[in-house]
Amino acid sequence: MISLPNPSSSMYSDPCTIALQTDKKLMTIHNPYVATLVEMGYDESDCRMVADAGRQNVTYPRNIQGRIFDTEEEYNDALADFLNGL
Numbered sequence: 670m671i672s673l674p675n676p677s678s679s680m681y682s683d684p685c686t687i688a689l690q691t692d693k694k695l696m697t698i699h700n701p702y703v704a705t706l707v708e709m710g711y712d713e714s715d716c717r718m719v720a721d722a723g724r725q726n727v728t729y730p731r732n733i734q735g736r737i738f739d740t741e742e743e744y745n746d747a748l749a750d751f752l753n754g755l
Contacts, residue, residue, distance in 0.1 A: 703716045731738045738744035 700717075703713060706716045707713045727741075729738060729740055729744070731744060733744075736747075738747065
């Protein structure tokens with residue numbers, strides 16, 4: 670059984686942080702994108718392997734298409750700016 674964050678025992682008490690922690694935990698259990706691909710006929714293990722490929726062995730500074738990110742925070746900020754600009 671997977672244990673989800675308990676709001677009373679968590680070091681974070683605001684609802685937004687608790688929701689984000691819970692979402693991350695739930696996504697490791699059930700990824701709706703993988704479920705959709707499986708419904709389309711793809712193999713679940715292949716989908717999970719490809720989904721995890723981008724998260725392994727990431728080190729900083731990180732060079733992506735000539736742009737260098739010194740920290741993960743800097744990368745996440747740039748990614749958020751890009752997605753908000755779409």
